Amino acid sequence: MTGTQDGGTYDAIVVGLGGIGSAAAYRLAAAGGGRRILGLEQFELGHDRGASSDVSRITRLSYHRREYVELAIEAQASWREIERACGETILTITGGLDLAPPNPAESIDDYAAAMTAAGVGFEWLDAVEVARRWPTWRLDPDTRAIFQEAGGIADPERGNGAHQHLARAAGASLLERTRVSAIDDRGGELSVRTDDGRRFSTGSVVVAADAWTNELLEPLGHALPLTVTREQVTWFEAPNPAAFDPGRFPIWIWLGRPSFYGLPTYRGPGPKVAEDVGGRVTSAGGRTFLTDPDCLARVETFLAARMPGSIGPAVRTKTCLYTLTPDRDFVIDRLPEHSGVIVALGSAHAYKFAALLGTLLAELALDPTRPAPGPELEPFAIDRPALATSTTNLATTA
Ligand SMILES: Cc1cc2nc3c(=O)[nH]c(=O)nc-3n(C[C@H](O)[C@H](O)[C@H](O)COP(=O)(O)OP(=O)(O)OC[C@H]3O[C@@H](n4cnc5c(N)ncnc54)[C@H](O)[C@@H]3O)c2cc1C
Structure with missing residues (x-):
């Protein structure tokens, strides 16, 4: 531990503050109970190197599978809730x-x-x-x-800004330009290390790192075929x-x-x-x-x-x-080998769902006794057969 500074202890830490991580940070903080929530983003908030920096993404209820249609209905309701909370129009x-x-x-x-x-x-x-x-x-x-x-438009610039603003207002600490170099799990004792030499202890980690996901998961022994x-x-x-x-x-x-x-x-x-x-x-x-x-x-x-x-x-x-992912379905699940680590990956069609995914991720992160997401998230399990393959079906799902 020489040279490592103690960054403090948090109930939950979100790694990556793009569309999904910002939503998770807000829902975690909004759950209240005096919990300490930390969000860590490697670049500046609102940067354009990831997937969520733009002014428009498609939102729609029209989907190829019933579970997505049902989630999309709930997601639009979640966005409306965020609009009411922040006084901005996010969906058009x-x-x-x-x-x-x-x-x-x-x-x-x-x-x-x-x-x-x-x-x-x-x-x-x-x-x-x-x-x-x-x-x-x-x-x-x-x-x-x-x-x-x-169908319509979801505005990521406004949506992410709203989630980040609301997260901070609810008491979360969001640190930008703070890259997570590793997640450590010592017999269930989780901590997150950052490039600037700090170590943050935590009860659970939500990995919402999208294109960078495997940089964090591989050292934990679980690379995804992305x-x-x-x-x-x-x-x-x-x-x-x-x-x-x-x-x-x-x-x-x-x-x-x-x-x-x-x-x-x-x-x-x-x-x-x-x-x-x-x-x-x-x-x-x-x-x-x-x-x-x-x-x-x-x-x-x-x-x-x-x-x-x-x-x-x-x-x-x-x-x-x-x-x-090979089947273009999301990954929303605990890491089987490290149950305190929760992975959220949107497989390039998740912005419309971000406000809802934040809630689902917060529920998982705050309830360690809950083994896995509910049945509505079963298709997004991390151990599903499609994730044991290495080929990607490039069919459409914007
Ligand atoms: C061109 C394009 C069009 C799209 N169109 C649609 C659409 O019409 N409708 C729709 O619903 N979806 C659409 N999507 C998909 C949607 O935008 C993504 O699924 C969603 O934005 C992903 O959000 P995210 O938070 O997972 O990823 P990101 O926004 O990329 O966030 C991940 C964050 O993690 C941070 N990070 C990574 N590693 C670390 C680390 N070690 N330490 C700290 N921070 C880290 C990154 O810097 C980044 O900010 C589109 C995507 C693209 C690229």
Whole structure:
């Protein structure tokens, strides 16, 4: 322990203060009971090296499996709670359009079945009806579409800021520029070491480190089969800006191969469009911030065919990291070998769920007697067979 400073004792420590970790820090602090909660972030809060730094992410109830639909309903309610607590608008509901060409990457019928099972209403639309409602679209007659009215935009810049502000107001200590170098478990006695030579003792650790997750888990003997890709989103000029107003134009997902998604104009120069899993494999430490002209060309080709005349030149492209499990399902679970360590990994489609995941993680972290998350989180178990493989299914789930 020479040279290591005692950083104090905390009931729970969150490692990583992106979208999910900030939510967990707030929910832990809000649980009250005089508990001491610490959040540690290696960079400055709001940095853009991870996955949650942008002004818009898609939120939607339309999902391919019932459990996601049900979680998405709860997650939107959680976001509304955060909005009320901080007095800011985080969700902007625009409606959501899922568009499936023949031979889609994901079955649009699965979306319909999952929403039906969860009691969520939606409309089937054909290509003519889509073009009637939103004349920007030019679809082939065999394109099938679903419109679900609760789709929209979740704002990470505001959402993360709100969670961090509320966490501090509820008594949590959030330290930025404080990288965790290791998590130690000595017979159930947990501590976290930081690069600046401090050691913090704790009852539980929530690892919300996304692309950096394995740097923390590998020394604990549990590496996950993760693939990190450098993705990009592009804002385009719109010759008729009113056509992409969030009050008029819905978020959309093209379930084709490749798959694309887009959002109306929101706190940016125009509509935002991206290819889902269009980026190259990289690593959190080895990534660059260079944009990929081939990926942009694929987006532009798609837009030229599907929204001819409605989209102008690209104005800005921003890169961001996807961290993918082989089945693209989340990991929300305790480490089997170290039950005080809880892993939260969103597999590149979790921003919309962050406000709810914070609550679920806080419940796990504050109740060491609870062996595992409840049945609703069973698909996200860390010991599921898909995590014993090393191949990633790159099907769409923005
Ligand atoms: C281009 C793009 C588009 C997306 N679109 C959508 C969408 O439309 N809808 C949706 O729901 N989701 C979407 N996602 C996915 C969503 O953004 C992520 O799932 C979510 O933001 C992940 O949050 P996180 O907190 O796990 O990760 P991050 O925000 O990356 O946070 C992890 C944090 O941990 C910190 N950290 C790591 N290691 C350490 C350490 N050792 N010590 C201290 N701190 C550490 C990092 O610095 C980072 O701040 C998209 C992602 C990308 C990249």
